[in-house]
């Protein structure tokens with residue numbers, strides 16, 4: 753029988769990466785003569801990967817961004833971010849215990865993130881968490897990414913799971929829309945990176961701490 757699976761988003765869900773992403777974003781924006789963004793700006797721009805973060809920062813300042821400049825700044829962002837992994841990034845309180853509960857209950861555990869795959873693998877490895885995940889899929893692992901539901905469905909397939917016995921955990925509208933489009937229940941954490949409260953996007957459940965993420969809750973959502 754296929755084991756049930758729990759799929760986590762990475763940035764703002766499992767790991768608080770904001771200080772490092774923000775530093776790398778500002779490093780890149782400075783090279784594009786854009787003023788630094790603060791943590792509130794960051795919450796508006798994050799969620800669809802580095803390319804989108806840079807694009808959104810320029811759009812907000814109504815500053816044009818050529819394709820070449822976008823590529824140059826993206827490379828600066830990625831190089832800076834990669835060189836600093838894991839930086840100040842740490843798992844949120846209760847993450848390790850929550851993962852252990854699901855492992856003990858026989859769940860497969862996976863990651864589906866819009867971070868680049870190489871950065872995701874490096875960060876998870878640097879924090880000593882690699883062994884917990886059966887699959888880690890980044891924005892460039894497949895030809896599509898969240899909010900395309902196939903990113904989540906392919907992650908589940910890669911992990912050897914079954915979408916009918918899956919639950920997603922995320923922090924943003926992107927995650928909630930992805931899971932809903934895939935027909936998979938979604939738990940939203942309310943401490944991640946979104947400028948609007950996650951309840952507005954109507955996830956199955958909202959939690960404020962990982963100790964609320966019980967195996968019972970997941971089983972009830974899977975039905």
Ligand SMILES: O=C(O)COP(=O)(O)O
Nearest residue numbers: 762763799800801865866
């Ligand atoms: O890095 C991003 O923009 C989003 O990453 P996430 O999908 O892990 O939240």
Ligand SMILES: [Mg+2]
Nearest residue numbers: 761763764923
């Ligand atoms: Mg996230």
